[in-house]
Amino acid sequence: MNRYRxxxxxxxxxxxxxxxxxxxxxxxxxxxxxxxxxxxxxxxYIATDPQRADIxxxxxxxxxxxxxxxxxxxxxxxxxxxETSLLQYMHxxxxxxxxxxxxxxxxxxxxxxxxxxxxxxEVHRFKGLLRFxxxxxxxxxxxxxxxxxxxxxLSKFFTRRLGTQEWFICDVKRSLVSHWDGRKIDFGTLxxxxxxxxxxxxxxVQRLWKTFxxxxxxxxxxxxxxxxxxMPMKYWKYLVxxx
Amino acid sequence: MDTMDKxxxxxxxxxxxxxxxxxxxxxxxxxxxLGNASSGGICHSWSDDGRCISLxxxxxxxxxxxxxxxxxxxxxNPVERTSFTVEELVGLTISFYRRNYIEGLFLSSAVEASPxxxxxxxxxxxxxxxxxxxxxxxxxxKIIPGCSRELVKEAGFHADRLSVNIELPSGDSLNRLxxxxxxxxxxxxxxxxxxxISANRLExxxxxxxxxxxxxxxxxxxxxxxxxxxxxxxxLLSQGLYKKMNLxxxxxxxxxxxxxxxxxxxxxxxxxxxxxRLYQADWLLRHYGFSADEILSQEHPxxxxxxxxxxxxxxxxxxxxxxxxxxxDYAALLRVPGIGVTSAKRIVAARRxxxxxxxxxxxxxxxxxxxxxxxTCSGKPVERLFDRPALIRRKLLAAETVASQPPLKQRQxxxxx
Numbered sequence: 001m002n003r004y005r006x007x008x009x010x011x012x013x014x015x016x017x018x019x020x021x022x023x024x025x026x027x028x029x030x031x032x033x034x035x036x037x038x039x040x041x042x043x044x045y046i047a048t049d050p051q052r053a054d055i056x057x058x059x060x061x062x063x064x065x066x067x068x069x070x071x072x073x074x075x076x077x078x079x080x081x082x083e084t085s086l087l088q089y090m091h092x093x094x095x096x097x098x099x100x101x102x103x104x105x106x107x108x109x110x111x112x113x114x115x116x117x118x119x120x121x122e123v124h125r126f127k128g129l130l131r132f133x134x135x136x137x138x139x140x141x142x143x144x145x146x147x148x149x150x151x152x153x154l155s156k157f158f159t160r161r162l163g164t165q166e167w168f169i170c171d172v173k174r175s176l177v178s179h180w181d182g183r184k185i186d187f188g189t190l191x192x193x194x195x196x197x198x199x200x201x202x203x204x205v206q207r208l209w210k211t212f213x214x215x216x217x218x219x220x221x222x223x224x225x226x227x228x229x230x231m232p233m234k235y236w237k238y239l240v241x242x243x
Numbered sequence: 244m245d246t247m248d249k250x251x252x253x254x255x256x257x258x259x260x261x262x263x264x265x266x267x268x269x270x271x272x273x274x275x276x277l278g279n280a281s282s283g284g285i286c287h288s289w290s291d292d293g294r295c296i297s298l299x300x301x302x303x304x305x306x307x308x309x310x311x312x313x314x315x316x317x318x319x320n321p322v323e324r325t326s327f328t329v330e331e332l333v334g335l336t337i338s339f340y341r342r343n344y345i346e347g348l349f350l351s352s353a354v355e356a357s358p359x360x361x362x363x364x365x366x367x368x369x370x371x372x373x374x375x376x377x378x379x380x381x382x383x384x385k386i387i388p389g390c391s392r393e394l395v396k397e398a399g400f401h402a403d404r405l406s407v408n409i410e411l412p413s414g415d416s417l418n419r420l421x422x423x424x425x426x427x428x429x430x431x432x433x434x435x436x437x438x439x440i441s442a443n444r445l446e447x448x449x450x451x452x453x454x455x456x457x458x459x460x461x462x463x464x465x466x467x468x469x470x471x472x473x474x475x476x477x478x479l480l481s482q483g484l485y486k487k488m489n490l491x492x493x494x495x496x497x498x499x500x501x502x503x504x505x506x507x508x509x510x511x512x513x514x515x516x517x518x519x520r521l522y523q524a525d526w527l528l529r530h531y532g533f534s535a536d537e538i539l540s541q542e543h544p545x546x547x548x549x550x551x552x553x554x555x556x557x558x559x560x561x562x563x564x565x566x567x568x569x570x571x572d573y574a575a576l577l578r579v580p581g582i583g584v585t586s587a588k589r590i591v592a593a594r595r596x597x598x599x600x601x602x603x604x605x606x607x608x609x610x611x612x613x614x615x616x617x618x619t620c621s622g623k624p625v626e627r628l629f630d631r632p633a634l635i636r637r638k639l640l641a642a643e644t645v646a647s648q649p650p651l652k653q654r655q656x657x658x659x660x
Contacts, residue, residue: 102592104607105599128287128297132342140341158343164277165341205338211247212339215255216300217290220499220513226293230286240344241288 001029003043006083008034010075014053016046017087021056027091032083060090064098070116076149077119085111119148126154129231131240132167133206134199139166141196143238145173152178152187159185206240213241246335249325256305256316257351259501260408260464261494265297265346265381267459268403278340278347278380280403285346298349298383299339303327303365307353311410311421313469315501316353326355329364333371340380347381347403348372358389366394369401381459386436388428395432396456399439404459404491407433409484412477416470420506436461437488460491467521468498468514469507473544474521478535482528495521520546527552530584531577554580554639557617558632565619565629568599580639581614601625612642 004020006012013032020027035045061068071090074082088108092100103109132140140162151171155178158167163182170177175190236242266284286295304326307316316322327335332350339345350368355361365384372378384402386395399405407429411417414426436457443456463484467477481493497518500510524546527533531553538552539545547555557564557580566575568590576587586609590599593607598621605611615625616635628635 099592100596102589103596104589104593105597105603110606124283124285127281128285128343128346130343134342142343160271161279162277162341162343164275201338205342208247208250208335209339209342209344211250212254212299212301213288213290213296215251216258216296217292217294218258218499219292221292221294221497221515223293224291227289227291230289230293230295239288240342 001031004030004032005035005041005043005045006032007048009048011050011053012046012048013075013083013086014056015049016083017090018052018056019046020087021091021094028088030084030087032087033081034083060094064093067093067098067101070101070112073116073119073123073153074112076152077115078149079115082111082115084108119150122146122148123150123153123157125235126150127157129235129239130154130158130169131238132162133240134202136197136199138199139168141168141170143170143172145234145237146171147234149174149176151176155180155185155187210241244325246327246331249327249331250301250335252323252325253301253303253305253327256322256353257300257302257349259315259496259499260300260349260351261496262383262406262462262464262492263295263297263300263349264383264404264459264462264492267491268381270379270381270403270458272377272379276377276379277337278378280347280379280381287343287345297346298381299336299345299347300349301327301332301351303332303350303352303368304355304361305353306355308356309354309421309423311424312502312504312506313420313466313498317502320502326352329367329371332368333376336372336380337376337378340378345380347383349383351385352387354387358387359391359394362387362390362394362398366397366401369398373401386432388424388432390432392435395435396439399436399443399456400454402457404462405436405457406462406464407436409433409463409465409480411470412465412467412472412480413470416472420469433461433463433484433488433490437490441489460489462490462492462494464494464496466498467495467518468510473539474517474524474546475535475539475541475544477521478524478528478538481525482535485528493525495525516548517546520548520552524552527556532574549640549643550636551580553578554613558636561630561632564617565624566617567619567622568604569594569621579614579617581610581612581617613639 002024004016006016016032020030020032024030035041060071071086074086085108089112092106092109101109101113104113126144126146130142130144132142134140151169155169158169159180166182167180168177170190177188177190179186264284266282268280269282271279284297286297288296290296305316305322306324306326307318310317310319336348350365352361352365369382369384372382382402383404383406384398386398386405386407388407409429410421410424417424417426440457440460443453446453447455484490484493495518497513497515498510499513500507524538527538528535538556546552557578563578566579573587573591576582576590577584586607589607600620601611604614616628616638618625
């Protein structure tokens, strides 16, 4: 079995996959892992080439858009030791076509399918659970701490939904921020977070929402266990109604 | 009265409506418009009763002239009466939507002076939202039975989904508990909606410029447990509504005693378990190819409280099993307890490439603790109990009780509380 190593970045991963797909006779029998700081780490190191990485993901997305979304979601999951599965998955798709994505008895396809599904589920959850607050200058700010790095797909969704207002989405744990100014979206990292002043009307609207939340529940049907199973407590931190 | 107090009363009296779906419609506007509707639906929160909140669910007014026995807003109840102004409700919807609290508006109302007067006011709210605020979020609207056809038509061009509440499962119960309402006056607008929605679909096939009429279809809801109808009768009614009136959903709402009235049964708790089993049976009608007469019969008119309706059907039909995972068609897979729509689709797609083993089934999400008694994999059974339904029943019930106990961690914590 041939072993390959890369520098641990997304570009590095895609460069390595691109290299293996072009040079290996049987990519299903290859192992790909990040380089470790270890004298005895064996394997061919593939140097990162952003251009190759870009070409690979572009071509793959153009040919197999649904499968590419799964690959991107797996990368966004930031889960370790998925490299070999991703490689085998992309190889299988490029050889047998997009429908191989349904071959769930294949271990790599299964792993990619279910991890991508988990990330997709969190994106979907945050489409509902993200809470914006109006700031002094009339723009809106939402903070979140998702398990996966979903700020890109989530921000894209909100450019369509809340396109008429200026907003920021902030991933507090990863110090990432996205900014929509009404026309275009920018992604950046956050050096330091200073809690900005809220707009005057904000607290009143939050009180209204809390009131609605309390009164829409039927007291005779109280069921906190069911509530938590749909809305796990890890998401409560930034929910106005659960503060 | 300020908006806060009104919201308390009008959300509190709208909460007995079961529906909160925001699915089935995708809608988006051009530049300068606010929001869009996403066809899968999005839940924004879950209230303390575990029900999802996706829409701002309120009554426009709770000042009702009807006196229905089961309703918190009936005219003889001494509750405080109020109503939103159009501006107030539009402002509330927009400021909640901009903060991503909600997916849109669910607008219902008590019947004030007349059905036409009430419906006219409701239409004024959604008209304002769509035309002046250019709001493209989801809108669910109730139709007040007895209002004019023109108002129904206008409502349908603004809303994503319309609904007329059927209230109770039979005309007799309606006469007894809601004497001012008539079965005919409820079924008439439902039929009108059904016809208009399908006619609009056809028109839109010929020309995309025809405006959409209630694109997410129509739904209804009925109260369960306030009247004596059997589950069999309820399911036959739902089946009829799905087939003849083209409904998207029928909602079942467990009766919560809010009034003292000797026409109503005395219940210790709302019949939540029964409501749950009815929803399961409803899913079998809509997605699993079952008919009401397969699920229940004159001899067995009520659903089994301890066992889900599909497992109950499977135990009454041992001749149908075992089903072979690697050969059976999609419809047969769907009838296996423990295999849902998602799993059945996965099996059909994946077995083109390789045969399934029991272990593989577990990995793709089949609930093996139920499915194991009903399947074979390429001729090999998992359990050899196909001809002993009584034993399977005991084993299924045992598996459920283990699963329903809270996880160990939670039980330990409660010791120290």
